[in-house]
Amino acid sequence: MHAISDLHLPDGQMWNPSAVDLDTLAARWRRVVGDDDIVLMPGDHLGFCEDLDAQMAYVDALPGRKALIAGNHDLQICGSLRRFKALARRYETLTAIGGDAQLMELPDRPYGLVVCGTTGGWPQRMHRSEIRRLRSTLQAATALANGQHPIAAMLHYPPCGAGSPQRSPVCRALAEAGVSMAVYGHVHQPQMWPRLLQGWWGAARYSLVAADAVGFSPAPMAIAGKRRLRVLG
Numbered sequence: 001m002h003a004i005s006d007l008h009l010p011d012g013q014m015w016n017p018s019a020v021d022l023d024t025l026a027a028r029w030r031r032v033v034g035d036d037d038i039v040l041m042p043g044d045h046l047g048f049c050e051d052l053d054a055q056m057a058y059v060d061a062l063p064g065r066k067a068l069i070a071g072n073h074d075l076q077i078c079g080s081l082r083r084f085k086a087l088a089r090r091y092e093t094l095t096a097i098g099g100d101a102q103l104m105e106l107p108d109r110p111y112g113l114v115v116c117g118t119t120g121g122w123p124q125r126m127h128r129s130e131i132r133r134l135r136s137t138l139q140a141a142t143a144l145a146n147g148q149h150p151i152a153a154m155l156h157y158p159p160c161g162a163g164s165p166q167r168s169p170v171c172r173a174l175a176e177a178g179v180s181m182a183v184y185g186h187v188h189q190p191q192m193w194p195r196l197l198q199g200w201w202g203a204a205r206y207s208l209v210a211a212d213a214v215g216f217s218p219a220p221m222a223i224a225g226k227r228r229l230r231v232l233g
C-alpha cells in the first residue's frame with residue numbers, strides 16, 4: 001500500500017519546481033506499485049489545463065487501485081466535489097472519495113481496508129461544511145469497518161498546525177474513529193515539513209505524502225499481513 005498526492009498534472013512545475021516529467025514519474029511509480037496494490041492519493045492531482053480527462057487517464061493507466069480525494073486545486077478546477085467525483089468515476093482504477101467511505105478488498109486476505117477522506121482545511125480555520133464532511137466520512141468509515149477492517153483517512157490539508165495534535169479537532173476526531181493511518185499533502189515549502197505532524201500519534205501513523213516531499217514516487221505506507229495490516233513507520 002502506497003500514497004502520493006499533489007501531482008499537479010500535467011507537469012507539476014507550477015507548484016513543485018523540482019517536479020519530474022510524466023515519463024519519469026510513471027517509471028518510478030511502476031517500480032514500486034503493482035496492479036493489485038492500493039495507492040492513497042490525498043488531492044491536487046489536476047492542473048490548470050483544458051484536458052482534465054487526459055490527466056485522469058494518465059493516473060488511471062498507472063498500476064494500482066487508486067483512492068482519491070479532491071484537493072483545493074481539484075475543487076477549483078472541477079468547480080465542485082460532485083464534478084470531481086463524476087470525472088474520476090469514469091476510470092476503472094480510480095475511486096473518488098469525499099465525505100463517504102469505501103471498503104477496498106485486499107486479495108487473499110480476510111480483511112480489507114476502509115478508506116475515507118475529505119479535503120479538510122487548516123484545523124484552526126476549517127469551514128463548518130468541511131467539519132461536517134470530516135464527521136460524515138469518519139462515521140461512514142467506522143460503520144463500514146465494524147471493528148473488522150483497519151481505517152485509512154485521507155486529508156488534503158495537514159491535520160494539525162504547529163501546535164499539539166491534542167488541540168487539533170481533526171486529530172481528535174481521527175483518534176475517536178480508530179483510524180490507523182492518515183495521509184495528507186498540500187504543503188510544498190520544505191522549511192514547513194519538519195513542523196508538520198509525521199509519525200505516530202495515538203494509534204494512527206500520520207504521513208505527509210505531497211509528491212515533492214516523497215521524491216515523486218509513491219511512498220510505502222503499509223503491508224497487508226495474513227491477519228492484519230502492518231502500518232510502516
Ligand SMILES: [Fe+2]
Nearest residue numbers: 044071072186
Ligand atoms: Fe493543495
